[in-house]
Structures are given as structure tokens and as C-alpha cells.
Amino acid sequence: MAERQLGARSARRRLSRIAGVCVIVAGFAFMSCPPPAAAGPRPDRPRLCATEPAPPTGSATTPPPITSGSDVWSFVSEPGLHPQRVTVTAHEPGTARGKIFVGPYAIGAPVVGQTGALISDNSGDPVWFRPLPSPDLQNADFKVQTYHHPRTGKTQPVLTWWQGSIAIPPTYTNLPGGAPEPGGCYYIYDNHYRLLKTVFAHHGFYPDEHEFLLTRRGTALFIATKPVPMDLTPYGGPKDGAILDSEIQEVDLETGKLVFSWDLLDHLDPAESEVSASDAATSGGVWDAFHLNSIDEGPRGELLISLRNFWAIYDISRRTGQIRWQLGGKESDFTFSPDADFYWQHDARFGPDGKISLFDDGCCNQPDGTPEQESHGLVLDLDFDDRRATAARTYYHQPPLFSASQGNTQTLSNGNKFIGWGQSSYYSEYANAGNTEGNGSENLLYDAKLPGSNISYRAFRNKWVGKPYYPPSAAAKTENGHSVVYASWNGSTQTRAWRVLAGPDPDSLSVVERHAERTGFETAIPTDDPGPYFQVKALDKEGRVLKSSDIVTLAH
Structure with missing residues (x-):
């Protein structure tokens, strides 16, 4: 489809900004004039970042995590690890190969287990867990990607995630709920669990938890966010307010330089938001008009983005920066057949044959009497001639779920769909044919429930081979007059014995x-040998020694 001529609409969308003044909003100093590029570490010298949570701004503290009990894993050989224990409620033949990747945390309740990055197998057993030191730190968008080295042409599988603090009231009330607090960053780890890169945002923006996407060009595309001071009275908000702006940024991973950016405030009119500017009164005067939550790159370099609070998906020309088409929202270029419309959506992705996949949250807090929809995975067929969107596949859950936020619909290599249910405590896998509302068990192949109020922003199934650079762990105890040796190797996928x-x-x-x-x-x-010195060696499927643990002594 040719790029549409924005004309007056483009002019209306371009907003003048206050220039040359520093404004204080919700306890933060914001420069409305363009700030210098954010200073980060040398890209060839990655360092740990976001290791401490942002300072609380609200009236209450986050409750400590629950680190014992039946819903939490505890290990003798790894006493510092306490990941969540999920309940697998369905496991049928036909699931895709791969492990399951989540970043557990909780909203408004104690998190069960530690927050962090967690890989699990189909039984729910942990494979690798990297805990965080505070429940006010979270990992998001944790998944496997391919790192392309532009200089050598080589590729390697890597783990990537965002790390930082998310604005969750009542601990954080300076920003709209779900926004990233200052101080976050992105991590890239190799399959030996060694840090390869840390990535930061430019232009004074904060790295945002919603998207971090590696490209074939050796770059990373991500969302960056910051409050921009603005008179919100034309939209029904405070005069001395701010709007939460987002920018798509692309950074060269070798040099750390910004190679592309696209700012929402330069292209979109906040008046199209489904969120009232009066909501800023509960978030430090900052209005979350846009809530950009996903980026995908098409085969010709076009970008697909999702704006949750516009109920809209946009196709953008990376070359010109113009909007090629809009799906949904107040100025949609498409009409919708029954069951094809969506609200508060997440995770818009290009699919084959002109299809688009997404996660339709469908609820909550609908304005103007809009009916609430049951949350579900959704695949849309776009007819560009008639400008009409039709539901090609839907993926519902049993029991029905209503996710107020977050979620994703991942297309797997065998055509199955893996659904992370966001603010509902489940993840599921379906055969490609899917199901319909009221038939959530049809074509369900795998289902698991997180404990307590735990959730994960997204959930993925990815193939992964972990070869830890560090040794296995061992412990030995006397139990009922016998020695028992405990062996584990956090992250190893090759250990069989x-x-x-x-x-x-x-x-x-x-x-x-x-x-x-x-x-x-x-x-x-168990062993009858009294020791008191013990060591374990990890064996692969051929019985070969992979690595040995340190020598440990028997504990009585």
C-alpha cells in the first residue's frame, strides 16, 4: 500500500513543545529542550546495570517476596535460589520443542518466589534462574534472540531482557502505572550465561520494558520513554502536567550509536487516546496517552507498532518515517468484521500472507460504554483492497480470562501459538487452528498457572542450549544415618546424569x-560412603563429563 498523504492530519498531529525552560514535575526535573544523548558505558565493555531499584515515590513499600512454602522451589545445593513453582494443568502431545521463558513479578501483592529471569521445562521444573535482589526490580521481555555480528557475519543465540523498576502503585506513583522508572537497561547474555552487552537509551529517554528486538543488521530496536512537560488543559488534564512520550530507537550494538529514532509526539495526536488526561492526577501529573508496547520489523524494513491506549496498530515506513496505515483506533484505515476488533492490545506482529497477530486484552475500564471483551490471542487477515480486517484465528482460555494489561501471542516454528496471558497468571500453547469464545479447551495443548498473584509481562517458548561457564553446584548432608549428595547446575540443558x-x-x-x-x-x-568430602561431575547423554563441581564437605 502506498504511503498515505497525511496533510492536515500530519500538521494537526505535530505538537509544539515548551522550549528553553526546566520544569519540575512529580519530583523530577525535565528539560523540555532536547537533552544530549544519554551517556552509557563503552559498548565493548559491558557492565551490570539496574542492580538497585528506583527510589520509591509513593506512600507504601512493596511487600517482601514469599521464599518458602509449596509454591516456591528451594534447593540444598543452591540455597540462594527461590523461583516460583507453577502448576501444569494441561500437557498434550503436539507441543513445539523448547523451554519456557518468563519474568515473574506481582502487582499489589507479595511476589511468590524471587523476581528475575526464569527458564522452565514442560514439567514446570526450573532450568535456569537469575534472581533479582529486590521485588522492586523486575525483568521483562525475557526471550531467546539471534545476535548478528555485522563485521564477521556470524550469528549466535542469546538471551535478552529488560531490567529495572516498573511504576507500580502504591510504591511508585510518580509515573503512570506500567511505565519504566529511570535507571533501567537491556541485557544480552550468551549461551554460557556471560554478559555480552548492556544497552541504554538516547535523547534523555528511559529504556522501556515493553520491547527489545535484535535485527539482522547487528542493531537493537527498542522503546524508550520519558515525561515531556505539557499544558494538558486542552485534553482535560492539568496545566502544569506532562505527557509520557515514547520513541522508537535503534542502536548499533558494536558502537552504541543511535542510528534511527521515531518520536510519537512528532507524528500522533494525543487527542486520539482512549485514556482521559484527567488520569494524570493519580500519576504525578503525567498522562499516559500513547502507551507504545510493541515493535516488529517487516520484510521490507517497515515497522509495526502497537499503541495500547489508542487501541491502534500502525505500519510505519522506516525510510520516510511516514505512517503507511492505521489499524484500529479513532482514525482507522480499516473496518472490522465481527470478532476482529480489539481493545488495549499488545504484541502486534507481522505474519505471513498479510496477516497480523496480537494479544487482545479486551478489557478493562472501557470508556463510553464500549463492551468488555474476553482476553484472547488474535490473528487478523488484512484485505488491503477493501480495507477490511477479518479474524482468521482466535485463541481463548478455559476458564475465561480478563487481562487488564500485558500479554503476547507467539507463533511457534510448527505453527502453534504460545500465549502469555499478561496480568492473568497463565501461559498456554494451542494448535494453530485455535478455538472460539466459550470453547477455550479446544486445541489447547499446554497450560500452566503461576502461583499466587504472580504474572509475567510476556511468556515465550524458545529453543535453547545452555552451557554454563561456571561449575555445577553440590552439597552433602547426613540423613537417616546415610550420606545424601545434592547436585544441580543452574542453566545446563545438556546434563543427563x-x-x-x-x-x-x-x-x-x-x-x-x-x-x-x-x-x-x-x-x-544417596550413598553409604561417609565422605566427608564429596564432588559431583555432570554427564551428558553420551556419559561424557561436562564439568566438575567444587569439593564440598558433609553437613551433619
């Missing part, structure tokens, strides 16, 4: 168990 060595001193160890099958994250291996 364990070999146990024991002896009276560290220099005189011999094999006491040649091949103990791995049983979940941690394997308990």
Missing part, C-alpha cells in the same frame, strides 16, 4: 556413584 566422588580427604576421592540419572533441577543421590 551425575557422577559422585567421595573420600576421606580432598586428595583421595574415588567414584561412589558412576551414573545417577538427573531428576529435575536438583538431584538427590
